[in-house]
Amino acid sequence: MTRVVVCRDERGVRSLTVSGHSGYAESGRDIVCAAVSTLITTCANAMESVAGLEPLVSQDEAAAEISVALPPALSPEQEHDAQVVFRTVLQGLRDVAQEYPKHLKINDGRTLSC
DSSP states (O other): OEEEEEEEETTEEEEEEEESOOOSSSTTSOHHHHHHHHHHHHHHHHHHHTTOSOOEEEEETTTTEEEEEOOSOOOHHHHHHHHHHHHHHHHHHHHHHHHOTTTEEEEOSTTOOO
16 A cells, blocks of 8 residues: 655645555556656656755655655745645545545644654
C-alpha cells in the first residue's frame, strides 16, 4: 500500500511524503503508483514553476519514498501559491484514494506534528 503523510502547521501544509508500493499491479503496470508518482512530481515541479520557490525534495528509492517540503522563509505570495499547489495535489491524491482505497491511504496531518 502507498501512504501519503501530510504535515501541517498554523500556516498550512508544510510537506507531503509518499511512501510504499500500492500493490495494485506488477511494476510497470501499476496505475495507482503511476498516478501518485505523477502527482508528487508535479507538486515538486509546480513549486518551482508556479510558486517560484525551490522545494526541499528528498528521495529514498530503497524505501520507495519521496518528500516535498517548503523551505523555512517564504514571501507571502510564495506561501499562498505553495498552498494552492499543495491543495491541488492533495485533491488529486484524494481522488485516487477514493477510487483505490485498498492501495492508497492518506494521513492528512491534522493530528500530527511536523
